[in-house]
Amino acid sequence: MNTTTETSSKKETTAVTNGLKTLLADSYALMGQTHLAHWNVQGPNFFQLHVAFQAQYEELFAAVDEVAEHLRSLDVLAPGGLKTLAAASGIEELAVEATSAKDFVAHLIEGHETLLSGAVTLRDVAGDAEDLETEDLVIARIRAHQKTLWMLKSFLKNL
Amino acid sequence: MTSKPSPCLHSKSAPKSWRDDAARIVEELFPVTSADAWDQLLDLRGSLCEGEDWNRTLDLFLASRESLEAEHYLPFYRLRRLLTESLRLEGGMDEKTCLKQALIQRHRSLADIRRAISREVFEHDLGASGCPPLRVVEVETA
Numbered sequence: 690m691n692t693t694t695e696t697s698s699k700k701e702t703t704a705v706t707n708g709l710k711t712l713l714a715d716s717y718a719l720m721g722q723t724h725l726a727h728w729n730v731q732g733p734n735f736f737q738l739h740v741a742f743q744a745q746y747e748e749l750f751a752a753v754d755e756v757a758e759h760l761r762s763l764d765v766l767a768p769g770g771l772k773t774l775a776a777a778s779g780i781e782e783l784a785v786e787a788t789s790a791k792d793f794v795a796h797l798i799e800g801h802e803t804l805l806s807g808a809v810t811l812r813d814v815a816g817d818a819e820d821l822e823t824e825d826l827v828i829a830r831i832r833a834h835q836k837t838l839w840m841l842k843s844f845l846k847n848l
Numbered sequence: 849m850t851s852k853p854s855p856c857l858h859s860k861s862a863p864k865s866w867r868d869d870a871a872r873i874v875e876e877l878f879p880v881t882s883a884d885a886w887d888q889l890l891d892l893r894g895s896l897c898e899g900e901d902w903n904r905t906l907d908l909f910l911a912s913r914e915s916l917e918a919e920h921y922l923p924f925y926r927l928r929r930l931l932t933e934s935l936r937l938e939g940g941m942d943e944k945t946c947l948k949q950a951l952i953q954r955h956r957s958l959a960d961i962r963r964a965i966s967r968e969v970f971e972h973d974l975g976a977s978g979c980p981p982l983r984v985v986e987v988e989t990a
Contacts, residue, residue: 789952795925845921 701818706765708811709823712830713756713768714777715807719800720749725783726793734790738844745797745837752830759826779803791848798841805834856897866934870896873923873930881916888912902935902984907957914956928952937961939982947984958982 727742757767768777775782780800783793808831815823856871874893878886892912895905909927917924928951937947950961962982 791921792925792952795922798922799926842922846919848918848921 698818701814702763702820704814705811705818705820705823706760706763708807708814709756709760709763709765710768711777711779711807712804712811712827713753713760714774715780715804716749716753716756716830717774718778718780718782719797719804720746720753722780722783722800723749723797725785726797729785729788730790730793731787732790734844738790738793741840742793742797748833748837752833755826756830759823763823779807791845794841794844798838798845801834801838801841805831805838808834866930867896870927870930873926877916877920877923880920885912885916888915902986903958903982906931906935906984910955910957910960934987935984936987937982938985939980958984 723742723746727739727746730738730742757769760767768774780803781796783796788796808827812824812827812831815821815827856868871893874889874896877889881889888908889912892905892908895901895908899905909931913924913927932948932951935947937950946965950964953964955961955964965982
């Protein structure tokens with residue numbers, strides 16, 4: 690392998706691991722926001738949403754672990770700690786105040802959209818780097834977020 | 849009806865991309881709403897793009913929301929967030945949070961908002977003259 694190819698390959702690997710760190714931070718932040726919604730949702734749809742939000746944050750918790758352990762398999766330290774992850778995440782936080790069920794759902798939709806957009810970019814970066822394992826993991830995350838988005842958006846129809 | 853909306857040309861505040869974002873959200877409503885709503889949406893979009901009278905913009909937003917939000921909650925949530933981040937209500941009791949709170953509630957017009965604030969002022973005995981005329985202004989960005 691010549692020097693130019695090596696440098697290019699190193700750049701691609703760094704782009705992949707940086708993307709995975711962002712995916713980890715965003716997933717953790719979204720898990721926190723979903724947990725917040727699970728606790729504070731009120732109204733006639735309480736039982737339905739309380740349970741749905743729990744399923745969603747549990748799914749995100751498993752995803753966070755999978756992404757972090759994949760980073761370790763690439764010999765990169767996984768970022769952690771609330772401050773570190775919050776600083777690295779692009780997910781917006783809701784103020785802790787009375788919020789309607791519909792607004793919780795809309796807020797989480799925006800969070801999943803942000804995460805999905807970053808994941809799509811990471812999938813392509815991993816594809817360019819021929820890192821099939823990362824690409825496979827990210828495709829699974831994209832599918833999970835697309836499914837959650839479908840469910841959340843369906844909830845908001847004709848309420 | 850209807851020609852494609854012209855580009856958003858807000859010459860006086862060109863760098864403020866929140867207007868473009870808001871206009872785009874409104875544009876996305878055209879293909880998913882009936883033609884009956886398009887005039888209202890065109891007015892709202894025009895006011896967001898080029899308007900200088902934010903009271904009118906807010907009234908147009910509230911009127912469109914009243915008729916369309918039941919089927920299109922998400923775009924109106926996004927618009928509400930953009931408006932509360934970018935505009936401010938002068939003349940209410942707490943100017944910092946007033947617009948956000950007013951838009952969370954189901955008011956149909958700026959006059960409705962003023963009536964609600966006047967009622968609150970009266971109930972809390974905060975002033976004999978009620979709420980002064982409200983004015984919506986754009987938040988100045990650094």
